[in-house]
Amino acid sequence: MEAFGDIATAAYCPRKLYYRRKHGDGTEVPDDVSAVRALAFRYEELLGPDADLASEPIAVRPAAYRRALRRSKERSDRWESLIDPAERRAFLRGKDAEGIAHKLLSGPPAPVLLSAGEPPERGVWRPQSVRATAAAKALSWERERSIERAYVEYPAYGVVRTVRMTTRRKAAYRRALGAVEDLDGPPPRLGEDPRCRSCEYREECGTKTRSLRSVLSL
Numbered sequence: 001m002e003a004f005g006d007i008a009t010a011a012y013c014p015r016k017l018y019y020r021r022k023h024g025d026g027t028e029v030p031d032d033v034s035a036v037r038a039l040a041f042r043y044e045e046l047l048g049p050d051a052d053l054a055s056e057p058i059a060v061r062p063a064a065y066r067r068a069l070r071r072s073k074e075r076s077d078r079w080e081s082l083i084d085p086a087e088r089r090a091f092l093r094g095k096d097a098e099g100i101a102h103k104l105l106s107g108p109p110a111p112v113l114l115s116a117g118e119p120p121e122r123g124v125w126r127p128q129s130v131r132a133t134a135a136a137k138a139l140s141w142e143r144e145r146s147i148e149r150a151y152v153e154y155p156a157y158g159v160v161r162t163v164r165m166t167t168r169r170k171a172a173y174r175r176a177l178g179a180v181e182d183l184d185g186p187p188p189r190l191g192e193d194p195r196c197r198s199c200e201y202r203e204e205c206g207t208k209t210r211s212l213r214s215v216l217s218l
């Protein structure tokens with residue numbers, strides 16, 4: 001049984017997962033990440049006239065945040081469920097993987113992941129796509145029904161993205177799961193890859209880099 005987080009890290013770089021395990025990193029949630037995730041349970045309050053957005057841990061100006069959040073509300077087909085989920089921090093255990101969905105929606109069931117970071121221009125970042133797929137597959141296994149969508153929220157930006165369970169996404173998930181299962185010693189470096197630029201192990205790993213955005217969105 002593999003952890004959602006390990007599979008997502010392997011989707012970024014299997015060697016990074018090797019270092020993470022070697023050092024025992026990535027198990028604690030920093031306070032600033034928790035503060036951003038908490039925003040995802042207060043959207044209606046944040047849209048209200050009394051909200052003091054300047055004092056909140058948002059990553060853009062208050063006016064831009066309000067616009068983005070309103071747009072998310074208008075475009076989302078699951079807004080009422082997203083602001084009042086059936087479960088918070090739901091532990092899911094599937095056939096191959098287990099982990100936490102930060103929200104669980106009902107009718108139809110769908111897992112939601114919260115990212116403290118910045119969204120890509122479109123879609124979600126590849127490791128988040130793989131993590132969302134892992135959560136959707138685990139939920140599907142538990143409920144014995146197909147789960148067609150997951151959601152990734154970027155609460156510091158007021159952005160919600162839908163993750164449809166496409167063939168491409170499922171294939172990326174299977175590749176990443178296979179990389180975790182096969183991990184036995186340090187995998188090869190990525191080479192001159194932009195992912196290395198924001199990798200906390202780049203010095204230990206000793207790689208050179210290119211530009212990031214192009215290779216990570218999915």
Ligand code: SF4
Nearest residue numbers: 013016190196199205
């Ligand atoms: S520096 Fe690059 S190759 Fe090395 S672990 Fe990080 S992402 Fe992987």
